[in-house]
Amino acid sequence: MSLRILVGCKRVIDYAVKIRVKPDKSGVITEGVKHSMNPFDEIAIEEAVRMKEKKIAKEIVAFSCGPTQCQETLRTALAMGADRGIHVEVSGPEYETLQPLHISKMLAKLAKDEQIDLIIVGKQAIDDDCNQTAQMTAALLDWPQATSASKIEAKDGSLQVVREIDGGLETIKVKLPSVVSADLRLNEPRYATLPNIMKAKKKPIKKLAPKDLGVDVSPRIQVVTVEEPPVRQAGAKVENVDAVVEKLKALGHA
Amino acid sequence: MTSLIQVLKTPLALRSAHIIKRSLASTTNPTPSSTPTPQLDKQGPSTGYCFELTPEQREVQELARKFAREEIIPVAAHHDRTGEYPWELIKRAHSLGLMNGHIDAEFGGMGLSNFEGCLIAEELSYGCTGIGTAIEANGLGQSPVILAGNKDQKKKYLGRMVEEPLMCAYGVTEPGAGSDVANIKTKAEKKGDHYVLNGQKMWITNGGHANWYFVLARTNPDPKAPAHKALTGFIVDRDTPGVTPGRKEINMGQRASDTRGITFEDVLVPKENVLLGEGAGFKIAMGAFDQTRPPVAAGAVGLAQRAYDEALKYSLERKTFGVPIFKHQAVAFMLADMAIGIETSRLAWMRASWEVDQGRRNTYYASIAKALAGDVANKCATDAVQIFGGNGFNSEYPVEKLMRDAKIYQIYEGTAQIQRVIISRELVSRFTE
Numbered sequence: 001m002s003l004r005i006l007v008g009c010k011r012v013i014d015y016a017v018k019i020r021v022k023p024d025k026s027g028v029i030t031e032g033v034k035h036s037m038n039p040f041d042e043i044a045i046e047e048a049v050r051m052k053e054k055k056i057a058k059e060i061v062a063f064s065c066g067p068t069q070c071q072e073t074l075r076t077a078l079a080m081g082a083d084r085g086i087h088v089e090v091s092g093p094e095y096e097t098l099q100p101l102h103i104s105k106m107l108a109k110l111a112k113d114e115q116i117d118l119i120i121v122g123k124q125a126i127d128d129d130c131n132q133t134a135q136m137t138a139a140l141l142d143w144p145q146a147t148s149a150s151k152i153e154a155k156d157g158s159l160q161v162v163r164e165i166d167g168g169l170e171t172i173k174v175k176l177p178s179v180v181s182a183d184l185r186l187n188e189p190r191y192a193t194l195p196n197i198m199k200a201k202k203k204p205i206k207k208l209a210p211k212d213l214g215v216d217v218s219p220r221i222q223v224v225t226v227e228e229p230p231v232r233q234a235g236a237k238v239e240n241v242d243a244v245v246e247k248l249k250a251l252g253h254a
Numbered sequence: 255m256t257s258l259i260q261v262l263k264t265p266l267a268l269r270s271a272h273i274i275k276r277s278l279a280s281t282t283n284p285t286p287s288s289t290p291t292p293q294l295d296k297q298g299p300s301t302g303y304c305f306e307l308t309p310e311q312r313e314v315q316e317l318a319r320k321f322a323r324e325e326i327i328p329v330a331a332h333h334d335r336t337g338e339y340p341w342e343l344i345k346r347a348h349s350l351g352l353m354n355g356h357i358d359a360e361f362g363g364m365g366l367s368n369f370e371g372c373l374i375a376e377e378l379s380y381g382c383t384g385i386g387t388a389i390e391a392n393g394l395g396q397s398p399v400i401l402a403g404n405k406d407q408k409k410k411y412l413g414r415m416v417e418e419p420l421m422c423a424y425g426v427t428e429p430g431a432g433s434d435v436a437n438i439k440t441k442a443e444k445k446g447d448h449y450v451l452n453g454q455k456m457w458i459t460n461g462g463h464a465n466w467y468f469v470l471a472r473t474n475p476d477p478k479a480p481a482h483k484a485l486t487g488f489i490v491d492r493d494t495p496g497v498t499p500g501r502k503e504i505n506m507g508q509r510a511s512d513t514r515g516i517t518f519e520d521v522l523v524p525k526e527n528v529l530l531g532e533g534a535g536f537k538i539a540m541g542a543f544d545q546t547r548p549p550v551a552a553g554a555v556g557l558a559q560r561a562y563d564e565a566l567k568y569s570l571e572r573k574t575f576g577v578p579i580f581k582h583q584a585v586a587f588m589l590a591d592m593a594i595g596i597e598t599s600r601l602a603w604m605r606a607s608w609e610v611d612q613g614r615r616n617t618y619y620a621s622i623a624k625a626l627a628g629d630v631a632n633k634c635a636t637d638a639v640q641i642f643g644g645n646g647f648n649s650e651y652p653v654e655k656l657m658r659d660a661k662i663y664q665i666y667e668g669t670a671q672i673q674r675v676i677i678s679r680e681l682v683s684r685f686t687e
Contacts, residue, residue, distance in 0.1 A: 072309060075309075075313070079313075191317065193317075194317060194352060197313050198364060
């Protein structure tokens with residue numbers, strides 16, 4: 001098998017940063033805040049690189065959509081082992097309203113243009129937690145999908161994927177080409193070594209605009225307001241279990 | 255400057271054209287902690303001062319930071335307690351490309367600039383200066399070879415360091431001569447195609463694990479011969495008969511690092527292992543310091559930053575008299591003074607490192623950086639213990655280790671006093687120009 005894999009890498013606010021809501025409640029503060037690759041996307045890239053090392057894949061294309069700084073995200077993907085990058089440039093207010101549907105349309109078009117056999121994305125992004133892109137991309141392409149993958153095995157033109165679901169683990173078989181979304185326990189992403197970081201600089205990144213892919217990025221969803229979660233209320237101590245039940249009943253919880 | 259120094263500078267100057275393109279946009283980190291700078295769309299101008307790291311430099315810093323926080327910090331206390339040499343971490347650092355950065359691409363290295371090496375040093379030291387020193391001491395041992403080695407020597411002794419995780423050491427200090435390098439007593443007598451080395455070195459970092467040593471020895475027995483004619487630099491393989499490392503010294507701090515005395519008894523060193531030529535040793539040994547003082551200063555800043563981060567976090571959690579202790583100005587002022595020290599000593603190592611990357615003699619800046627950073631590290635570590643109070647004195651909390659580790663920064667790589675001798679010498683030479 002020699003697959004060409006397309007991996008989506010989203011540039012998000014770093015997981016360790018304390019998020020602050022903008023005073024006008026239109027969103028969160030992103031200016032001057034540390035950003036990095038969505039952790040689930042790192043897992044996706046790692047899986048693609050491992051498939052290349054096992055000679056199941058022959059080329060890995062990393063994709064990112066957003067402002068100029070997405071090039072850094074792509075460089076990280078290249079340093080981890082992707083072969084080339086595609087950056088669809090969207091910035092300013094257009095970027096603020098970018099949604100999974102737009103990304104899915106871009107991925108679908110790129111999959112056709114670049115003759116992709118397998119799309120791997122993170123199952124969700126840690127900023128919007130949508131968990132939609134993989135599913136919508138598969139639908140647009142009419143390809144089978146395997147989401148929340150915790151194990152992928154390639155066998156003669158199809159993939160055997162173990163999915164993490166609420167009830168436990170589900171094993172399914174999907175024919176290629178397909179779309180897979182990576183879950184947390186799929187693998188442990190590698191560090192990019194310094195030599196690989198240096199090599200990544202020479203790998204090509206193609207720049208495109210959304211209209212080059214025939215995608216209209218006007219929003220279908222409008223964010224009404226963004227607020228911080230309510231401040232945690234103090235608890236109360238009671239003497240015994242019966243008192244707990246009494247209190248819960250009084251508060252209407254039981 | 256003598257023509258010898260011009261010779262020593264040429265290898266750097268030839269490379270500096272390539273390095274200058276990167277360094278012109280290279281700069282300092284303006285945030286008051288060690289978080290990366292906000293990613294800007296445009297780079298600063300290439301003329302005049304610019305305090306922004308290039309994206310490449312940020313990546314190098316990020317990798318080193320990740321390694322230090324995720325892999326060094328969890329095991330640092332163990333290595334400090336047991337004194338166990340951190341081989342596993344060294345192998346990991348080596349596989350990630352965080353070691354031997356200064357070795358030229360021609361010999362398999364990455365030809366990193368001094369600045370990038372210092373970025374790595376600061377981040378590793380944040381994790382643990384003992385482990386950082388073990389990793390960085392390679393840089394000190396390699397420096398004479400990088401500066402003054404011929405192609406065969408570089409290929410043989412630097413090439414092997416890239417292929418597998420090997421250590422090397424810088425053997426100049428003796429039991430009777432530390433600051434006074436000109437007074438070393440280790441003898442090297444020429445006998446046919448070899449030199450016979452006899453003597454004792456002391457406080458050699460990586461002494462017990464080194465694959466080879468840079469050794470400074472006296473080739474001219476005439477007591478009236480000046481230092482810059484009487485001493486010669488040699489590369490000595492560890493497995494040469496007669497080389498005996500002593501026991502691992504138990505030190506106050508940086509205990510993960512391996513420091514030993516080394517005895518040389520009738521050690522035969524082939525003449526091919528002489529660096530430059532007889533009598534060139536002193537200048538080579540001193541020239542190495544211009545390369546290695548900035549990373550040591552950067553290491554001290556890393557320790558200071560760690561002390562500050564730990565103390566700040568604690569001061570916002572610990573309550574006294576009903577409020578977090580940060581609210582008491584006495585504590586807040588201590589932290590402010592720590593920040594002042596960290597910002598300025600960081601700028602100092604960056605200037606010293608940038609100067610040497612431009613191909614210029616940076617002795618003045620390197621000494622200032624090392625002197626300042628050593629003092630800042632000690633003050634920050636002591637104040638961190640103070641802020642932790644009784645907890646700070648206890649081994650369950652990380653700051654007592656920082657205080658023990660910090661002290662050596664005022665001693666090795668040129669004592670605080672020697673740095674001031676060097677700086678004052680530079681001052682007077684500029685005045686009389």
